[in-house]
Amino acid sequence: MSDLIKLSITEALTALRNKEFTAVELVRSHIEQSEKNKHLNIYITETFDKALSMAKIADQNYHDGKARKLEGIPVGVKDLFCTKGVKTTAGSRMLSNFVPPYDSTISQNIENSGTIMLGKTNMDEFAMGSSNTTSYFGDVINPWKAEGNDADLVPGGSSGGSAAAVSSFSVMAAFGSDTGGSIRQPAAFTGLVGVKPTYGRCSRWGMVAFASSLDQAGIFTRNTKDSALMLEAMMGFDEKDSTSINKEVPELVSACSQSIKNMRIGIPYELMKTEGVDNEIIQMWEKSIEIMKAEGAEIVNISLPNAKYALAVYYVIAPAEASSNLARYDGVRYGHRTNKDNLTLEEMYIYTRSEGFGDEVKRRIMIGTYVLSASHMEAYYLKAQKVRRLIVNDFNDAFEKCDAILLPSAPSAAFKIGEKQDNPLTMYLNDIFTIPASLAGLPCSSVPAAITKNGLPLGMQLITPAFDEYSLLRASSAIERGVSDIDFIPRGF
Amino acid sequence: MAYIIGNTGKWEYVIGLEVHAQVASKAKLFSGAATEFGSEPNSQVSLIDAAMPGMLPVLNKHCVEQAIKTGLGINAKINKVSIFDRKNYFYADLPQGYQISQFYLPIVQDGYLLIKTEEGKEKKIRINRIHLEQDAGKSMHDQSPDCSLIDLNRSGIALMEIVTEPDLSSPYEAAEYVKKLRSLLRCIGSCDGNMEQGSLRCDANISVRKAGDMLGTRCEIKNVNSVKNIIKAIEYEAARQVEILENGGVVDQETRLFDANTGETRTMRLKENSNDYRYFPDPDLLPVYVEDVLIEKLRSELPELPDAKIRRYVKEFGLSQYDAEVIVADEEIAKYFEEASLGANPKIVANWICSELFGKLNKNNIELADCKITPIMIRELVSLIEDGTISGKIAKSIFEEMFESGENPEKIVTAKGLVQLADSNTLEPIIDEIIAGHPDSVAEYRNGKEKLFGFFVGQVMKKTGGKANPQMVNDLLKAKLSK
Numbered sequence: 001m002s003d004l005i006k007l008s009i010t011e012a013l014t015a016l017r018n019k020e021f022t023a024v025e026l027v028r029s030h031i032e033q034s035e036k037n038k039h040l041n042i043y044i045t046e047t048f049d050k051a052l053s054m055a056k057i058a059d060q061n062y063h064d065g066k067a068r069k070l071e072g073i074p075v076g077v078k079d080l081f082c083t084k085g086v087k088t089t090a091g092s093r094m095l096s097n098f099v100p101p102y103d104s105t106i107s108q109n110i111e112n113s114g115t116i117m118l119g120k121t122n123m124d125e126f127a128m129g130s131s132n133t134t135s136y137f138g139d140v141i142n143p144w145k146a147e148g149n150d151a152d153l154v155p156g157g158s159s160g161g162s163a164a165a166v167s168s169f170s171v172m173a174a175f176g177s178d179t180g181g182s183i184r185q186p187a188a189f190t191g192l193v194g195v196k197p198t199y200g201r202c203s204r205w206g207m208v209a210f211a212s213s214l215d216q217a218g219i220f221t222r223n224t225k226d227s228a229l230m231l232e233a234m235m236g237f238d239e240k241d242s243t244s245i246n247k248e249v250p251e252l253v254s255a256c257s258q259s260i261k262n263m264r265i266g267i268p269y270e271l272m273k274t275e276g277v278d279n280e281i282i283q284m285w286e287k288s289i290e291i292m293k294a295e296g297a298e299i300v301n302i303s304l305p306n307a308k309y310a311l312a313v314y315y316v317i318a319p320a321e322a323s324s325n326l327a328r329y330d331g332v333r334y335g336h337r338t339n340k341d342n343l344t345l346e347e348m349y350i351y352t353r354s355e356g357f358g359d360e361v362k363r364r365i366m367i368g369t370y371v372l373s374a375s376h377m378e379a380y381y382l383k384a385q386k387v388r389r390l391i392v393n394d395f396n397d398a399f400e401k402c403d404a405i406l407l408p409s410a411p412s413a414a415f416k417i418g419e420k421q422d423n424p425l426t427m428y429l430n431d432i433f434t435i436p437a438s439l440a441g442l443p444c445s446s447v448p449a450a451i452t453k454n455g456l457p458l459g460m461q462l463i464t465p466a467f468d469e470y471s472l473l474r475a476s477s478a479i480e481r482g483v484s485d486i487d488f489i490p491r492g493f
Numbered sequence: 494m495a496y497i498i499g500n501t502g503k504w505e506y507v508i509g510l511e512v513h514a515q516v517a518s519k520a521k522l523f524s525g526a527a528t529e530f531g532s533e534p535n536s537q538v539s540l541i542d543a544a545m546p547g548m549l550p551v552l553n554k555h556c557v558e559q560a561i562k563t564g565l566g567i568n569a570k571i572n573k574v575s576i577f578d579r580k581n582y583f584y585a586d587l588p589q590g591y592q593i594s595q596f597y598l599p600i601v602q603d604g605y606l607l608i609k610t611e612e613g614k615e616k617k618i619r620i621n622r623i624h625l626e627q628d629a630g631k632s633m634h635d636q637s638p639d640c641s642l643i644d645l646n647r648s649g650i651a652l653m654e655i656v657t658e659p660d661l662s663s664p665y666e667a668a669e670y671v672k673k674l675r676s677l678l679r680c681i682g683s684c685d686g687n688m689e690q691g692s693l694r695c696d697a698n699i700s701v702r703k704a705g706d707m708l709g710t711r712c713e714i715k716n717v718n719s720v721k722n723i724i725k726a727i728e729y730e731a732a733r734q735v736e737i738l739e740n741g742g743v744v745d746q747e748t749r750l751f752d753a754n755t756g757e758t759r760t761m762r763l764k765e766n767s768n769d770y771r772y773f774p775d776p777d778l779l780p781v782y783v784e785d786v787l788i789e790k791l792r793s794e795l796p797e798l799p800d801a802k803i804r805r806y807v808k809e810f811g812l813s814q815y816d817a818e819v820i821v822a823d824e825e826i827a828k829y830f831e832e833a834s835l836g837a838n839p840k841i842v843a844n845w846i847c848s849e850l851f852g853k854l855n856k857n858n859i860e861l862a863d864c865k866i867t868p869i870m871i872r873e874l875v876s877l878i879e880d881g882t883i884s885g886k887i888a889k890s891i892f893e894e895m896f897e898s899g900e901n902p903e904k905i906v907t908a909k910g911l912v913q914l915a916d917s918n919t920l921e922p923i924i925d926e927i928i929a930g931h932p933d934s935v936a937e938y939r940n941g942k943e944k945l946f947g948f949f950v951g952q953v954m955k956k957t958g959g960k961a962n963p964q965m966v967n968d969l970l971k972a973k974l975s976k
Contacts, residue, residue, distance in 0.1 A: 081547075082545075082546060082547050088546070090546070095546065098546065100545065100546070100547075101540075102540060102545070104547055204547070204549060205547065205548070205549050206547040206548075207547050208546045208547050209546075209547060209777075211776075212776035212777050213776035239551065240549060240551060241549050241551075242549065242550065242551050242552065242777060242778050242779055243776075243777065243778075243779065320773060321776055323581075323771075324579050324581050324590070324591055324771070324773070326590075327581060327583065327589065327590020327591055328544040328546070328588060328589050328590050330583060330585075330590060332585050332588070332643065333543055333544070333545075333588060334545070345584075345585055345641075346583075349583055369771065372581070372771035372772075372773055373769050373771060374769050374771070377771075377772075377773070381773060
């Protein structure tokens, strides 16, 4: 039964339909695998019992011929999506006791498609981090280890628990969110396919907000076709989210087997000179360009002249929005409240928020408060918004010349837990390649594309025009085919 | 122009008003929760109003339309693009930690209202803007000895903030402005204007200066919630500032709270303690785009506005300017009047409404809505007078009866036999009898004491129970007495 966990979602669905095994067996094998990987600290809340009873319903549905599209597929859900009756913490002490009386639209959509949640996955506190080391519930450990070195590595962040869950075969897919790279970077660090669709494709309703103009739900799977299946289930217009886009959800699975012949792939060659990028990353990039050529694509040189400002823009806009979004956590209505007595209202706020938030969250609230203050708004927030517009324009210009843009997902492979911890700026540099597409709200993915000399996975990123998830998966699957000789499975799994 | 007379001479008032008008809407500005007044605490709170994690606002289009209509009513510019911003501050009854408002680009700009000054002159009061915003909840500090309680029923209710330029120059003008605005809002239907229930709240910015001087330092007075209190608060605050200035002091720019019990204002917070609200566009909401088609549709749906209505009542119905203004000031009364004057002389109807009806309502302290006299009853009463069925005097007693019983006037007339005596065959014998019964008075009258004529009229009326047609009595009496 243990080989059930190695199946792709497509294979598992076919087998379930053919009654080769039951949903209960499939779910149980993933629960067992999850138990085996407890040390990775994947889940904040496990929902194994509920999963098993749902698996029974799934089997009944198969029996009755009423099986839904993803009936019985075990998944993980980032602890940022509110789940009715199941604790939702956003990785924070502030919400460590919060049980929502409602389901986020995403959790509703994926439950309606028949998937079965095994647990709420660990994450950086309020999705702020690139290493999953800011969670109140402890670090997540990457299932991957470097050759000849047993040091624990970060899974990337902020959706580190979701990434570790899929790459350790504890679930078949996991939902995450991506604000500045929180799906693509961990996907790259754990050898997975990660996709963030266009801003507005997935409803943000019921998803704990970090930076509203950037937050977007997405998916981790072990191959592009599985991602396509999941995306079809999670995307869609939601009138409860004013920024949700009323556009038909495209069929995506067929994109993963379509040739990229005559597709124009844009390469921002200027970014190859970006400082602090590992040599092996550049080698992977060059090799990926060759793969694209071999698959029949036309390679085009494009320029994103303002991309170099993206990191600075992001670290103004995201904290600004976060400082306001996190104001609701005040100890008045729900969540953590200080147990000190005899406090004024202001003192209650100060103690509650000092105790409830971790350092990274506090840092960003302070940055955000500063850049929005009357005397600095103009110089920071408004300036950043203008540059954000320039970055959007860069992409628009680039897409005049190409159909997809290819660049690395992260500047390095997974690093050791504790590394880069003392200097937030080095940590922020992790997102240097992912942030431009986030600022422009574009659909993007990370696809495993190489293994370093040390035996760690690396990912290539693809970006396509808004709402063109079809081309995104089409181009992503070309990379996947090009590296089909590599097994992206962590040692020991 | 009113002045404050200080020890050093006359001071001018400079007043600007910010009126918070609750948008008449069944649902809140960004959530579907209900808005009914006086409901059980926290019974009208959606997940959005309580700012639960991950909740998002969705704009209520109806509220936007109400604001646009109001903007058209004050002759303002409707912005084709407006934006919702977050005003960030912490307070226990502000669940989101920010209020969604329109700071940078409001939906309505640059309008005005015309008011009458103390001297009866028309004056233009410029309105800088109307913006839409959410109301906060309510903190209750007197419900428990050891904690404060929060009621979020108001949290998220749509408000229009209507802001004037500092164009008001006396407490009277401020009161007139609020009354005029209230009648406009009621007429348009965008706010019920109910100050007791807090649907219409007012903050006043007040400063004083000597004629010709630069603007003085202003204080903002919060929560002045009746027309009476607007006058009181402004008078008190202006006098306070004059006293400070005349004693060589400096007025601190601050926010002050009006205490309706003492009639005084007191410091709420100084400017240096004021919040930095960190306004920025709410990333959860898209800009509001208003198309010309919508503006024109809403314009065509506007009812006749108060100023036009007053002009029509004076011109077409012959009402006095005063009566017309009184009737139009309250949308309900205007409707009542229009219905009552369908088929009856509007001028007489207006007289009955402004004197008898208002008198009764005031005396008994009841609202028009609770009055048993319907507009149709007024119409019938006036018709009975006009066709000579009853006299004006009888009409007053019928009115009393209508007010008490809610019976219609024709029934009262029939039941009580109050039909006017306008038949000379009936009246003549009565008059003859009276003349015969008062020979002394007749003699005196004939000797030139003409004042006695009234005595004879009175006798006839007494005899007929007031039912005699006065004109006919006059004519017959004159003829018979002069014989």
